[in-house]
Amino acid sequence: MPILEPLFAAEAMQRRCDELARQIDETYGNETVVLIGVLKGSYQFLSDLSRRLHCGVEIDFVQLSSYGAEKSSSGVVQIRKDHDINIEGRHVLVVEDIVDTGLTLAHLCELLQTRRPASLRVVAMLSKPAARTHEALLDFVGFEIGNEFVVGYGLDHAESYRNLPYIAVLKD
Ligand code: 5GP
Numbered sequence: 014m015p016i017l018e019p020l021f022a023a024e025a026m027q028r029r030c031d032e033l034a035r036q037i038d039e040t041y042g043n044e045t046v047v048l049i050g051v052l053k054g055s056y057q058f059l060s061d062l063s064r065r066l067h068c069g070v071e072i073d074f075v076q077l078s079s080y081g082a083e084k085s086s087s088g089v090v091q092i093r094k095d096h097d098i099n100i101e102g103r104h105v106l107v108v109e110d111i112v113d114t115g116l117t118l119a120h121l122c123e124l125l126q127t128r129r130p131a132s133l134r135v136v137a138m139l140s141k142p143a144a145r146t147h148e149a150l151l152d153f154v155g156f157e158i159g160n161e162f163v164v165g166y167g168l169d170h171a172e173s174y175r176n177l178p179y180i181a182v183l184k185d
Pocket of ligand 1: 054110111112113114115116117118161162163164168169170
């Protein structure tokens with residue numbers, strides 16, 4: 014049976030969203046920002062973060078190939094769902110759930126840059142700096158964690174646990 018070891022309580026996630034929203038508001042001021050959430054893992058984070066923002070906000074999503082039921086990346090990134098909003102000349106903030114090797118984010122940012130946004134920034138709920146093999150520039154980070162497999166607050170293992178309001182380490 015898998016064991017869930019709590020890492021960040023629901024309240025800690027909410028408090029961190031408050032702080033990140035303040036930083037993001039300071040960055041964009043009176044500008045409008047297009048939030049591009051990376052499905053499915055960022056859904057809780059994007060929802061909590063976006064409700065705290067006072068700058069203008071538009072919301073869109075992309076979906077990239079995921080780990081499926083595995084706990085490690087296949088190394089291949091594919092776009093399953095593209096964003097709908099035209100981002101040319103717009104301020105774009107990618108909302109990521111977790112940055113591990115950085116492969117997914119590096120690929121996504123490269124693609125988005127070809128669409129000529131006025132600016133492109135990234136907010137990641139979690140980052141695993143020790144796992145990085147690809148350069149991934151993060152403008153805002155919720156929490157840095159070690160090389161552990163985590164679930165909850167949007168993050169899954171084989172589609173389970175996304176609904177948890179807290180983050181836990183999944184142990185076999
Ligand atoms: P990367 O391309 O940075 O190696 O992987 C990013 C993606 O891998 C994330 O968007 C997420 O879907 C998945 N991922 C990486 N680490 C974890 C983890 O600890 N837990 C879960 N649930 N997914 C992870």
